[in-house]
Amino acid sequence: MANPQWTILELLKWATDYFQDKGVSEPRASGEVLLAHALNLSRLDLYLRYDQPLGAEELARFKALVVRRRAGEPVAYITGHKEFWSLDFKVTPAVLIPRPETETLVEAVLEVFRTENGKRKTENWFLEVGVGSGALLIALARELPPTRWVGIDLSAPALEVARENAQRHQVAGRIHFLQANLLAALKPEPRFALVAANLPYVPRPDWEHLPKDIKDFEPREALLGGEDGLDLIRPLVRSAAGILLPGGWLALEVGEGQASQVGTLLQDTGEFEEITSIPDHLGIERVILGRRLETK
Numbered sequence: 538m539a540n541p542q543w544t545i546l547e548l549l550k551w552a553t554d555y556f557q558d559k560g561v562s563e564p565r566a567s568g569e570v571l572l573a574h575a576l577n578l579s580r581l582d583l584y585l586r587y588d589q590p591l592g593a594e595e596l597a598r599f600k601a602l603v604v605r606r607r608a609g610e611p612v613a614y615i616t617g618h619k620e621f622w623s624l625d626f627k628v629t630p631a632v633l634i635p636r637p638e639t640e641t642l643v644e645a646v647l648e649v650f651r652t653e654n655g656k657r658k659t660e661n662w663f664l665e666v667g668v669g670s671g672a673l674l675i676a677l678a679r680e681l682p683p684t685r686w687v688g689i690d691l692s693a694p695a696l697e698v699a700r701e702n703a704q705r706h707q708v709a710g711r712i713h714f715l716q717a718n719l720l721a722a723l724k725p726e727p728r729f730a731l732v733a734a735n736l737p738y739v740p741r742p743d744w745e746h747l748p749k750d751i752k753d754f755e756p757r758e759a760l761l762g763g764e765d766g767l768d769l770i771r772p773l774v775r776s777a778a779g780i781l782l783p784g785g786w787l788a789l790e791v792g793e794g795q796a797s798q799v800g801t802l803l804q805d806t807g808e809f810e811e812i813t814s815i816p817d818h819l820g821i822e823r824v825i826l827g828r829r830l831e832t833k
């Protein structure tokens with residue numbers, strides 16, 4: 538990278554080859570996003586200005602980003618941004634980087650609440666447990682006005698990021714954020730039309746095998762769900778019916794291979810009907826839905 542005459546396209550090719558050689562995942566996309574970030578351009582702009590030469594300062598800025606990516610740091614933490622549901626979210630190492638599969642949970646909830654039956658419930662309170670960056674509840678709050686939300690997380694720094702994202706997307710006035718352990722801070726009375734959660738669900742034996750980008754950089758407490766991955770989902774399922782309105786919905790993201798076990802957890806409470814699982818874009822059963830019985 539000593540040549541001061543590098544053009545955008547040459548540098549992009551160099552970065553892709555370098556990342557590939559060093560075993561960095563998504564080498565081309567990493568190079569594009571980081572170069573666009575260093576030059577304050579969009580990814581499309583890179584190709585529109587492909588033959589533009591870079592100045593020494595721009596090169597130095599890009600090089601610093603390349604060094605971080607080479608060490609495994611996820612692109613989203615380096616740039617401080619991640620797109621989810623076509624919205625731009627601030628992310629920091631205090632929060633999980635929102636994943637595309639979580640959009641399955643958004644779609645599942647929208648499907649339920651856009652029916653006539655669900656529409657009547659949007660004047661009630663909705664809840665997300667484990668908000669992280671706020672991506673899920675902010676996407677849903679925007680799609681389902683005028684819903685009012687409680688957003689819970691155990692992590693104070695995560696809640697700070699979620700609050701900022703809620704401001705950015707103009708839904709802060711409809712969300713009350715709360716630092717708490719699962720539902721412990723809520724009165725056990727039926728108040729919510731929805732309890733949604735994407736809680737940590739990685740089983741301990743799988744932890745060691747996670748890619749370095751995830752294991753060494755994303756918050757452990759946002760990922761690890763105990764021995765079988767269900768340490769947090771289990772108590773949430775047990776207590777959710779107590780705060781759900783009759784006919785209200787529990788919507789959970791689960792890990793690969795956990796859907797039938799979590800479905801059974803809902804079944805065993807005797808409090809839910811219409812228990813279904815929904816696959817994500819890769820065909821993995823990703824979301825469990827259950828409807829709180831009307832008569833209990």
Ligand SMILES: C[S@@+](CC[C@H](N)C(=O)[O-])C[C@H]1O[C@@H](n2cnc3c(N)ncnc32)[C@H](O)[C@@H]1O
Pocket residue numbers: 632633634635636639666667668669670671672673689690691692695717718719735736737738758759760769
């Ligand atoms: C997998 S992340 C999901 C973040 C976000 N909802 C998303 O989908 O991108 C799980 C979140 O649950 C939070 N969490 C972990 N244990 C918790 C607990 N006992 N009570 C409340 N939140 C918890 C973590 O801090 C983390 O932000």
